[in-house]
Amino acid sequence: MARIERAGLPVPPKSSCFFCPAMRPHEVDALSKDELRTIVLMEARAKPRLRTIDGLWRKPVVGRGGATPRPGNITAYIRQHGLLSPSEVDRIVADAPLALIAFQAAQACKPVEQRMSMARWLDAFHRGQSAG
DSSP states (O other), X not given: OHHHHHTTOOOOOOOSOTTOTTOOHHHHHTSOHHHHHHHHHHHHHHGGGOSSOOSTTOSOBOOXXXXXXXXXXXXXXXXXXXXXOHHHHHHHHHHHHHHHXXXXXXXXXXXXXXXXXXXXXXXXXXXXXXXX
């Protein structure tokens, strides 16, 4: 980073998926609303099958030894820090996993070349959440 800065160039941002388990809390704070919504959807969809971890962050961090305290799932962090409204998080948790399952089931019945992409479904999901 220092070499890049000395050359007068902008330091590129960290390169990782926005749902990376190694994300730090301050990185979550910088995510877009669509990225936050997708994380809530992912954790809500996975929750019924989770047995040994809480979510994408796996286990809570208490904050000893200089670590930043955080819950084991990013959804709880999003709620605690008001990154999305409580009603929006509740709506996503309650409705989106079932809608996603229905979408996947419907697409599975179609020939591959006729299936709607997951990206199109996510675009519709985000438009619906923004309007809600």
